Amino acid sequence: MTRTDPVEAGPPEQSASNSDLAGLPPDQPPELPRRPVRRAFLLAAPFIGLTGLLVAWEVYVEVRDLRPLTLPQPSAVLRHVAENPGFYAQNGWVTVQEAFLGFVLAFVAAVAVATAMAHSEFFERASTPVIVLMQSTPVAVLVPIFLLWFGFSPWPKILTAMLFAWVPFVANALIGLRSVDTDAHELLRSVDASRWEIYWRLRVPHSLPYLFAAGRICVGLALVGAVVGEFFNSRDGLGNAARVAQSRLLVNQLWGSVFVLAFIGVAFVLLLMAVEKRVLRWHSSQAGSHRGV
Amino acid sequence: MFDTGLLGADMLSNEDALSNELEAAPAVSFEAVSKWFRPGNRIIHALSQVSLTVAPEEFVSLIGPTGCGKSTMLRLAGGLLEADRGEVRVHDRSPVEARRQKRYGFVPQNPALLPWRTVRDNVSLLCEVNRRNSNSSPSRNSSPSSNSSAGMSDGDKLAMLDEIGLTPFLDALPQELSGGLQQRVSIARAFALGTPLLLMDEPFSALDEITRADMRYLLLDLWRSNAKTVLFVTHSIPEAVALSDRVVVLSGRPGRVTTVVDVALSRPRHADVEDSDEFRRILAEIRDALRHGWSN
Numbered sequence A: 001m002t003r004t005d006p007v008e009a010g011p012p013e014q015s016a017s018n019s020d021l022a023g024l025p026p027d028q029p030p031e032l033p034r035r036p037v038r039r040a041f042l043l044a045a046p047f048i049g050l051t052g053l054l055v056a057w058e059v060y061v062e063v064r065d066l067r068p069l070t071l072p073q074p075s076a077v078l079r080h081v082a083e084n085p086g087f088y089a090q091n092g093w094v095t096v097q098e099a100f101l102g103f104v105l106a107f108v109a110a111v112a113v114a115t116a117m118a119h120s121e122f123f124e125r126a127s128t129p130v131i132v133l134m135q136s137t138p139v140a141v142l143v144p145i146f147l148l149w150f151g152f153s154p155w156p157k158i159l160t161a162m163l164f165a166w167v168p169f170v171a172n173a174l175i176g177l178r179s180v181d182t183d184a185h186e187l188l189r190s191v192d193a194s195r196w197e198i199y200w201r202l203r204v205p206h207s208l209p210y211l212f213a214a215g216r217i218c219v220g221l222a223l224v225g226a227v228v229g230e231f232f233n234s235r236d237g238l239g240n241a242a243r244v245a246q247s248r249l250l251v252n253q254l255w256g257s258v259f260v261l262a263f264i265g266v267a268f269v270l271l272l273m274a275v276e277k278r279v280l281r282w283h284s285s286q287a288g289s290h291r292g293v
Numbered sequence B: 001m002f003d004t005g006l007l008g009a010d011m012l013s014n015e016d017a018l019s020n021e022l023e024a025a026p027a028v029s030f031e032a033v034s035k036w037f038r039p040g041n042r043i044i045h046a047l048s049q050v051s052l053t054v055a056p057e058e059f060v061s062l063i064g065p066t067g068c069g070k071s072t073m074l075r076l077a078g079g080l081l082e083a084d085r086g087e088v089r090v091h092d093r094s095p096v097e098a099r100r101q102k103r104y105g106f107v108p109q110n111p112a113l114l115p116w117r118t119v120r121d122n123v124s125l126l127c128e129v130n131r132r133n134s135n136s137s138p139s140r141n142s143s144p145s146s147n148s149s150a151g152m153s154d155g156d157k158l159a160m161l162d163e164i165g166l167t168p169f170l171d172a173l174p175q176e177l178s179g180g181l182q183q184r185v186s187i188a189r190a191f192a193l194g195t196p197l198l199l200m201d202e203p204f205s206a207l208d209e210i211t212r213a214d215m216r217y218l219l220l221d222l223w224r225s226n227a228k229t230v231l232f233v234t235h236s237i238p239e240a241v242a243l244s245d246r247v248v249v250l251s252g253r254p255g256r257v258t259t260v261v262d263v264a265l266s267r268p269r270h271a272d273v274e275d276s277d278e279f280r281r282i283l284a285e286i287r288d289a290l291r292h293g294w295s296n
Helices: A012-021 A036-065 A074-083 A085-119 A121-136 A139-150 A153-179 A182-189 A195-232 A238-248 A251-281 B004-019 B070-077 B095-100 B119-123 B131-135 B152-164 B178-194 B209-225 B237-243 B273-275 B277-295
Strands: B028-035 B044-054 B059-063 B085-090 B103-108 B199-201 B229-234 B246-252 B254-262
Touching: A036 A074, A074 A085, A074 A121, A074 A251, A074 B277, A085 A153, A085 A195, A085 A238, A085 A251, A121 A153, A121 B059, A121 B070, A139 A153, A139 A195, A153 A195, A182 A195, A195 A238, A195 A251, A238 A251, B028 B070, B044 B085, B044 B254, B059 B070, B059 B237, B070 B085, B070 B199, B070 B229, B085 B254, B103 B178, B119 B152, B119 B178, B152 B178, B152 B209, B178 B209, B209 B237, B229 B237, B237 B273, B237 B277, B246 B277, B254 B277
Parallel strands: B059 B229, B059 B246, B103 B199, B199 B229
Antiparallel strands: B028 B044, B028 B085, B246 B254
């Protein structure tokens, strides 16, 4: 400790002069290359992809001279949607409500069941066959039963959305709640943490990455559930709009419903990703590019 | 050689008994403790009639080959496992009671930091958990040191973190730290509980040799400013000698205490202690004891 290295011990200016004394130029980090064009391209990439698809579609219809009933031009569909904002807003809102409620109910039910399964081996063994049964039953076939129970209320659609979304949620919640670090678990036991404390401080945060991954899949599934529910019997919603359009050969309305549903799905996934980015700041999935760019 | 260490500890506690009844109790005692494990349909005899007494504020290392039951001993002392035969006492309480009352700090092999908590929040994790139980801990003596519930004050925590060079990283997440820094946080977390006993399970085994050597003396500095009993599991002989007052040598399955070696090196110890002749002599003695245990 008597021989301290002045380059390390001194302030920056001093270290520079020291390396001067040694006959070497001061060591500077290389300037990072700035690539504005490259950055702009990366930012614009998603829009370029989407626009590319629409343009290719447009050109394809034009070149092959397809009838609108076979495949309409996307520009015509977009124009139709823009001309009827009230119709799509109203029906879209109905579908969004059904899907959102189904999504939330699926989440709550899945976390509750997975929590019980993670804490009780008996409950886990008892509920596994039931979950497998629900997983392998085509949910759509239950919709007529829901209609018998609830009639024209929103509940058949909400329940269908919930059942579509619930299986990925329950599977991921269970993996997440179980995937606790054994050392951290023992550490908390060493101060006699209660099950409740271990649940909140260890299991729940550990399960968040799994729940967000499930959530992204379930946004789409909940929308599918709501639309399927609307197909069977409904007076509104985008599923109903598409069904009516199909029976009356309203091609623009049929495709307009598809476009609006796709937009809703993307909007929700983006919203979820924004939340995930804030909540999972600590998780390696948020650590940027792994491609070594 | 075999029993001198144990006798020494008993004499020490007898002397203390005259002045203070509370201090009279050994920090940790094992009496003819046996332990079996039953993984699947096999039966493993992990510990066989192990006896050991650790005096308050003593630094004792457990060393031995893999599978000799040294980590098991640590977990028995922490009430994380229960002895099948014999009795373990921690400050004259059952280990489970000591655990309930948060009377020891545990340092696991891996840092086990919670990745979503900053360094500062990881250090106070153990203080936050199980508050109710620790506050109601029935203290037989009203001295503040016997009530370990509250842990260190925030000011003391910050001072300790500064002492081990963590001040620049207080708001960093664990993933931003090197392995050595993470292990510092893990040790600080145990010290922050302000308990009279530390149980450390090979805390430096995942570190590179250079970092590892630094950590020894960092731990000793902390230990000097926060007097505690330490039970330290390691498989590094130099580490055990550099740190300990006594080194307990265990032999493999079933685990038994082969020898207890006194380390009479003066304190405070610095890195140069490892160049002394006495250090090398003790090193050789332990190596010999380990070979002896192996051949049995």
